[in-house]
Amino acid sequence: MTRQDANSAWAKDRAHVLHPYTDFSSFKDEGSQVITGAEGMYVTDSDGNRLLDAIAGLWCVNIGHGRREMADAISDQVMKMQYYNPFGHSTNEPAAELGAWLATHAPGDLNHVYYTTGGSTANDAAIRLVHYYFTMKGQHQKKKIISRNSAYHGATYVAAELTGIHATKMSFDKVGEHFINHVSAANMYAKPDDMSEDAYCDFLVQEFEDRIEQLGPDNVAAFIAEPVMGAGGVLVAPKGYHRRMWEVCKRHDMLYIADEVVTAFGRLGHWFASEEVFDYQPDILVAAKGITSGYIPLGATLISDEIYEVISRPQCEGGVFSMGLTYFGHPVACRAALTNIEIIQREGLLGHARNMGKHFQETATGLCDLEHVGDVRGHGLMLAVDLMADKTTKTPFPVTAQAGANVFRTCAELGVIVRPVGDRIVLSPPLVIEKAESNQIYSVLRQAISGLSAG
Ligand SMILES: Cc1ncc(COP(=O)(O)O)c(C=O)c1O
Structure with a gap:
């Protein structure tokens, strides 16, 4: 890029692009x-x-950046079939291949994938699916979601409401207050110095139990958590925490959503961290980011056989599962994911x-x-x-x-x-x-x- 091109990009960006998480007071002078x-x-x-x-x-x-193999795979797929309507009974080969790969490698019976365009949309989809699931089971009251302070789940409306970094929501409207609750983050640095790790874990689990009791177990649908909190400060929970929170969920007929947008695809040395690293089996697992190594946007919400069985029943005579995105299972993104997976495996x-x-x-x-x-x-x-x-x-x-x-x-x-x-x-x-x-x-x-x- 020439100096002139770079200057032009800088000026156009400063004038027209609304950057995420940006301090506009300095951006207006400094640009990007x-x-x-x-x-x-x-x-x-x-x-x-x-x-x-x-x-x-x-x-x-x-x-890593700039892999020729990724560029080739993306370009091949563009020339083969870059896009077609994924609604109804139409699909493409990379979306099907990736679906099968995910089902084989994700923990337990997470055998069904709903594709999105990134992490926020995948978390939004997870919550819609949880609500739909309980509606289809006739549990119309069971809709509340428990998230955690300091969690980051994204920037679309519901994902932002799930997010527990409350300062990021200042002056934004809240649309989820009636169904989204936050409990404490598992923050070992903030725990009192004279409290043992085990006692701290007991405290967090008890707080969770108390919140469920307070809201009424019949009203609480799911718990959402990152295996290791990312943007909230790389907070590693006390030993046994996730397993115990999962056990509480199971006792109360709640679903456990693992937000593995950061931790899946190798960041902790495994395809997925929830089961292999933390010993619990989520009902829903959300992935994005590392699924394509950022070469192209893609998100995935994986659900269990049990959830699939319920949501795939017709909601009324002739009813369809009426939820989908134009870029669901985008063939180029799914091809990029498959090539990314191949590279991770081979190397x-x-x-x-x-x-x-x-x-x-x-x-x-x-x-x-x-x-x-x-x-x-x-x-x-x-x-x-x-x-x-x-x-x-x-x-x-x-x-x-x-x-x-x-x-x-x-x-x-x-x-x-x-x-x-x-x-x-x-x-x-x-x-x-x-x-x-x-x-x-x-x-x-x-x-x-x-x-x-x-x-
Ligand atoms: C744990 C987690 N969930 C969800 C998201 C949102 O993903 P996206 O920015 O792709 O919408 C992020 C983004 O950083 C994240 O770290």
Whole structure:
């Protein structure tokens, strides 16, 4: 891209593009960084800077950037059959192949897939399916959903309501208050220091039970949770938490929705994390992001045989399952997913992610000796560093200190992209990361954090 083209893109974008999660007061002056190239673990900006992508785009570029094989598969599918109406009894080969692959590899009897365009739409679909399921069973009151504070489930209306990062919803209307509830996040860093991990888990499970009692078990339809909370701060639950929450769901005839938008397709070293890592069998599993490694948008809501059996009954004589998106099972997206899966398999990226995940987590603990690192935690190739003005008292930096933003800027100047979520630095590199790159990320991060002052 020439300098002139980059300047033109910058100006057009600043004038016309409504960016997600953007501070428009600075955007109107500064505009956006234009990314012009991407290859392997690196992206290049319009100034020619080559930056190590320690966040895999946005938790998604699992196989790394710029794969020729992905481009070829996408282009082949475009020339073969790029799109046709998926409604009713019409399908395409990649959507069918991917459906069969998902059914074989997803935990238990999650044998049926509803395709969407991303994570938010897949979570919206999950909630519609839960409601429809209980309606079809004649349990018309059983519609309430329990989510968790600090959860991130997306930005469409219902997904945003499920989201428990409440500050992100300030000044937006609430459409789900009558049926969506939030319980505490499983946040080991926030637990009282004198409380054991087991006692904390007991507390969270009891709170959940109490909430169900309060709402009335006949009114509560489902619980939704990420196996490891992502955007909410890479919060790893206490040991046994998910299994116990799942058991509570089963006791109350509730469905467990695993939002695996981030954790599926290798981030924790497995195709799916809920069963293999956390030992529970969701009734609904939501995937997106890593399913195509971000080469093209796709989401998937997987449901159990039992749910399928109920929702596939006709709702009335001649009634149809009247829910669908134009781009349901998009052949190009599904082909991209199949090729992405083939690459993960052929290159052994799940095993690699497990090995590298250990190294990544172990190296990160080295940051704990820094004055302003309050906590370092994670699982596999997901990690967060909490920045604190005073770590002994867990006192945060004042907002005006912009600690997270400053660390992000310094890291970028030193050639590494990290993600600041407030004063928390989040990392989620492509699964193809090697030790040298992992070491580079932490050496840069150490330098950037060391430069912070208590402000
Ligand atoms: C756990 C989780 N669920 C859902 C979403 C929403 O996905 P999308 O942005 O593709 O709509 C995200 C996005 O980051 C996520 O992390």
